[in-house]
Amino acid sequence: MSGARRPPTDTATSARMARQRRAGTKPELALRRELHRRGLRYFVDRAPLRGQRRRADLVFPRLRVAVYVDGCFWHRCPRHATDPKNNAQWWADKLTGNVARDRATDATLAAAGWRVIRVWEHEDAATAADRVQAVLAELRR
Template structure:
């Protein structure tokens, strides 16, 4: 069931990008600058309806750039005042789905790198490179 929201909130939420956000683009530019090649917005596992932002299939590394609001960043998460109970449930479900995705990928032999949107592209790329076994 959808929450009752005002028109301005509905319009703002409908403009939220699902892919190609500024943090994702900055990370991809930095990874490409470092000579790394990858797939974008791809499901790491067949049948898993959850797409990773950056995927290295041969090395079995899936990278997610999580938004601070949507994925409950411990530093920047905020709690909406309007429809608070609905939002609390929605955001908790997002986090639970993230953990479920991480577990499914780990079970299939994948390494998951979760980055926050506020991380600097260079730092985030360092973490991805470490997961790839390249420094």
């Protein structure tokens, strides 16, 4: 079976990866708490555009702002990205695809008049909230 694809991980690693949360992660919750504390209200885990499968972590629909809290591993943080050793090519393709999908999402939303804010999981919640709040204030003017 020379054309068969190897699974991306062994059984233990696969089980660990399956436990990774898609929404409601600690960095996302910290940002949500900080924005809420500042009196900002938003929708959680929502597609900014109707019919789009790609969901933003936070959405401010009236101002057309979508916030994504990206994990350093899954979205290839320039500071913290790592390259798995097992099945390296499969993971390289997977992670490169994630980044390409992120850029396509950004472009689609921008073309529809949305502002996209990307926050890395390692960013301080207060600093990230400052960025979000600044964009919202700019759009309210």
